[in-house]
Amino acid sequence: MKEVILSIASGKGGTGKTTIAASLASIIPNSAYIDCDVEEPNGHLLLKPKINTEEFVSKLLPKIDPYKCTVCGKCVEVCEFNALINLKFEITLIDEMCHGCGACTYFCPGKAITEIEKPIGVIRKGLTEHGILFIDGLLNIGEVAAAPLIKAVKRKIAGSKNGQAGYFSKGEISNRDKTSKQNEISISSIKSTDDISQQYLFEKTYVIDSPPGTSCSMVEAVSDSDYCILVTESTPFGLNDLKLAMEVLKTIDIPFGVVINKYDASYIEMEKYLEETKTDLLMKIPFDRKYAVAYSKGILPIVLYPELKNEFLGLFDTIKEKLMMVENV
């Protein structure tokens, strides 16, 4: 395995997940940042990629032929996503709810259903100034089902992971070496990891920014990850949501560790819980106003604050070990 997938998730929104994902992507050699938080993709604000391709994604919606449909209700029964409603005189579809899974079409006894394409969002890809590969998905407004788009975004990784026609051509990857004035700081941050990168065996590391919460979109985003970082914060809510997210990862069997953001030493319950459950605590980031200010200006805090960058280098070191362990399994 020459490529790894590292996902960054969080039981709730607003924990600084995107900042952490984008920071890691800029520190890890040969990384790609994949924003799967398609309802509210923010990574582009911090990484400022130059988008060079946009690809529209559609899903297949069932279309019911009223002349063939007997309103038997079978399709409504098999739809897991509550997208079909039985009005008794006919079946109606709530477009936005439909995941385009095809179950209704498959099970319709009267072959009354055909499928039509409907655009649900767009996948953008590009490169940042610092040469980080960037992919994100942007869900159309009003569209509820994020999972199909996330799946499409992740297919971009699968293509290259299987060594098939990768999403990025070689030419694009070599752009990575390009330097410019504004990116000096980050280039130096990549340089300073040289000693690390020499031992870092992976040709490509995909950093996935997962949607917050523990919904099916989150599961879709983190599944197939080699390792997952759960971001939380030192509050009872943070702990509660962390527990839920840990549950999910255990169920789908993905190794994980925890980063506590906006760390508050007086809230001891969090660390107590991690200790009790023998969960790896990867990093603690103390709350600092200046980080929040940087973020609000669309600047990665590690670019401005070397002490924070060092913390992230340390985090990368820790994760690297975890990934190598995964690799050896």
Added chain:
Amino acid sequence: MIAELKNTNKEKIAFTSTGGSMESLLSEQFGRCQYFIIVDPETGKFEAISNLGEQMQSGAGPKAAELIHHHGANVVVTGHVGDKAEEVLKRVNIKIASGYKGNIKVKDALTEYLSK
């Protein structure tokens, strides 16, 4: 008490409720209420149906509309109905009486509704 309210009203009325009886408090949420109480003012009988939508991640509204439609409701008394649920309710000709507050009991909401 309900029998007293017997009137010429032939419509079956669904109430969004927090519990399974006429004494329960009304729920202001349509899709995610715990129960629907469906009252037949003609006979004075009522039926409590638990609403699965309470646990649904999304799509609870239209499914709730489907549920009360299948139980023969002609009108729904509740706090607020979302857009998608409203669409379904309109298609099956269920009247929406919204704006009711969750601080009254279902039986009082019934009195209030019938007095209008």
